[in-house]
Amino acid sequence: MSKTTTPPPDTADESSGHSRNASTTEEPGLGAAGAQLSTAPAEDRGVLALGVVGWVRWCWRQLTSMRIALILLFLLSLASIPGSLIPQRGSDPAKVEQYKADHEVLGPIAEKLQLFNVYSSVWFSAIYILLFISLIGCIIPRSWQFVGQLRGRPPAAPRHLGRLPAHSTWRTDAEPEQVLEAAHRLLKRRRYRAYTRGNAVASEKGYLREVGNLAFHVSLIVMLVAFATGQLWNSEGGKLVVEGDGFSNTLSQYDDLKSGVLFDRQKLPPFGFTLEGFDATYERTGPQKGTPRTFRARISYWEGANGEPRPTTITVNHPLEVGESKVYLLGHGYAPVVTVKDGQGNIAYQGPVAFLPQDSNVTSVGVIKVPNYTDANGRKDQLGFQGLFVPTFGGAGSGSMFSQFPALDFPVMALTAYRGDLGLDSGLPQNVYQLDSKNMKQFMDDKGQKFKKMLRPGETMTLPGGAGSLTFDGVKEWATFQVSYRPGNGLALAGALAALIGLSASLFIQRRRIWVKATPGEDGTTVVEVAGLGRSEWARLPEEVAAVALALRPDAPALPPAKDTPESTATSADPAQGARP
Numbered sequence: 001m002s003k004t005t006t007p008p009p010d011t012a013d014e015s016s017g018h019s020r021n022a023s024t025t026e027e028p029g030l031g032a033a034g035a036q037l038s039t040a041p042a043e044d045r046g047v048l049a050l051g052v053v054g055w056v057r058w059c060w061r062q063l064t065s066m067r068i069a070l071i072l073l074f075l076l077s078l079a080s081i082p083g084s085l086i087p088q089r090g091s092d093p094a095k096v097e098q099y100k101a102d103h104e105v106l107g108p109i110a111e112k113l114q115l116f117n118v119y120s121s122v123w124f125s126a127i128y129i130l131l132f133i134s135l136i137g138c139i140i141p142r143s144w145q146f147v148g149q150l151r152g153r154p155p156a157a158p159r160h161l162g163r164l165p166a167h168s169t170w171r172t173d174a175e176p177e178q179v180l181e182a183a184h185r186l187l188k189r190r191r192y193r194a195y196t197r198g199n200a201v202a203s204e205k206g207y208l209r210e211v212g213n214l215a216f217h218v219s220l221i222v223m224l225v226a227f228a229t230g231q232l233w234n235s236e237g238g239k240l241v242v243e244g245d246g247f248s249n250t251l252s253q254y255d256d257l258k259s260g261v262l263f264d265r266q267k268l269p270p271f272g273f274t275l276e277g278f279d280a281t282y283e284r285t286g287p288q289k290g291t292p293r294t295f296r297a298r299i300s301y302w303e304g305a306n307g308e309p310r311p312t313t314i315t316v317n318h319p320l321e322v323g324e325s326k327v328y329l330l331g332h333g334y335a336p337v338v339t340v341k342d343g344q345g346n347i348a349y350q351g352p353v354a355f356l357p358q359d360s361n362v363t364s365v366g367v368i369k370v371p372n373y374t375d376a377n378g379r380k381d382q383l384g385f386q387g388l389f390v391p392t393f394g395g396a397g398s399g400s401m402f403s404q405f406p407a408l409d410f411p412v413m414a415l416t417a418y419r420g421d422l423g424l425d426s427g428l429p430q431n432v433y434q435l436d437s438k439n440m441k442q443f444m445d446d447k448g449q450k451f452k453k454m455l456r457p458g459e460t461m462t463l464p465g466g467a468g469s470l471t472f473d474g475v476k477e478w479a480t481f482q483v484s485y486r487p488g489n490g491l492a493l494a495g496a497l498a499a500l501i502g503l504s505a506s507l508f509i510q511r512r513r514i515w516v517k518a519t520p521g522e523d524g525t526t527v528v529e530v531a532g533l534g535r536s537e538w539a540r541l542p543e544e545v546a547a548v549a550l551a552l553r554p555d556a557p558a559l560p561p562a563k564d565t566p567e568s569t570a571t572s573a574d575p576a577q578g579a580r581p
Helices: 051-063 066-079 081-085 093-102 106-112 115-120 122-151 176-189 208-233 489-508 541-552 566-571
Strands: 166-172 193-197 200-205 235-242 246-248 256-259 271-282 292-303 310-315 320-322 325-341 347-352 364-374 380-390 412-420 440-442 452-455 460-462 469-485 512-520 526-534
Touching: 051 066, 051 122, 066 081, 066 122, 081 115, 093 106, 106 115, 115 122, 115 208, 122 208, 166 541, 176 193, 176 200, 176 512, 176 526, 176 541, 208 489, 235 246, 271 325, 271 469, 292 320, 292 325, 310 325, 325 364, 325 380, 347 364, 412 469, 452 460, 512 541, 526 541
Parallel strands: none
Antiparallel strands: 166 526, 193 200, 200 512, 235 256, 235 469, 246 271, 271 292, 292 310, 320 325, 325 347, 325 469, 364 380, 380 412, 412 440, 412 452, 460 469, 512 526
């Protein structure tokens, strides 16, 4: 029969993750064996209110407590919300100025509260630093305490093993020394740290639980560092490249560039690429007609000031990695190639003009600006064309412009011509894809109607009054790329994996101790006791104690209970029956 006892009350909660403090008081009668198995620092039962040192110690314990850490994490998540809702000066200064112009009341308030520089603000930095201190203040003392536990030995067996949660005992004819030697070998084979002291073997297992707990805390710090690195030193820029053109990683080459407050825009890594061609195929039939099937940019890139060009391809899910930067393929469209001649017959503009898609069939709009133009009388002027391009014209006979398919099956471009001031000399920023026609006049035909015309590749539109002409030479394709530099991504991934592994270890690995005691009995036999103590309530502890007892049976076979001795019936048990809590 197995002796059963009431489990001692739990003294610590190691699975809480942070420094949830617990009492170090020992269970009555269990000695050091009943002490907590966690490295969580003990908490004072009252607030030390005497003297500066007492208050500093109390504040430190509060800062490194689990409650304050959770509050700081919650405040950090709340503090990140304005950075997502309000434009940030470090990433988009133009939107910040526009926001202030649109919100005359909220703009100055947001400026005073540093909401346009959230991640470098005083209050966000304070929360961040306090969270760092809280985590570090928990990890360092627990690490030293854990190292001390590893260097030490498991505590000696308590005087009364029968008071432990799982306990089994029986009598045997084997000598106590033989039983202890066999128990020591058995526990070593089961990967326990074991040693013999007096008439008992003490062992302990499950140290990886605390290793996982500490790894989880360290990984939180790693992820915080990665987050700070990614916000302060990151950059993200976009560029539209027409087939045959190139890009160099310099500030002037970007269409737009967003970066962290500590990113140096003057020290961009030297690399570049040329868009050699673009491959796009689409589903021709069925319910998914027009869905892209192939979406690939063929480029040649170089790295370094004197790097040799190397061919490669970029697809949507496979960016180009150059150093620590990644080049992503974002979009695709068409760029009609035109030649504009002025009133003197000279070429005023020649080349591709990117049109922006408006729907899934790549119906696109764009403008052609000709600032260097001379009319038939030799006077300087400017021309502007508002255009609509469709890769597969579907409005034949209706006079309307729409695309039936995204591929270049039947390209048509419709243009409306203007002359006057394009507004390029005003000094104000202007969208290259929009035409400011407030200071321009539209050309009129001989009948007094607004002059506009549809063109196929190879056709020419002649402007009224000998003002010049525009020829639709052909179509090129363009692609938009995003160049991203995020130095904290690898660190964040490592921290997340370490946190997952550490949390799993702290949840599924149990810290437990097992003792085997062999003492001479009054009748000349040897009394064998096997008992275990877990860090917390663990349902498998009795099974593990029973397994140890059963494995020890060949070296310490149990004697049958004496029928005429009631005491032996109460204290002897077959270890094969297991140990019940």
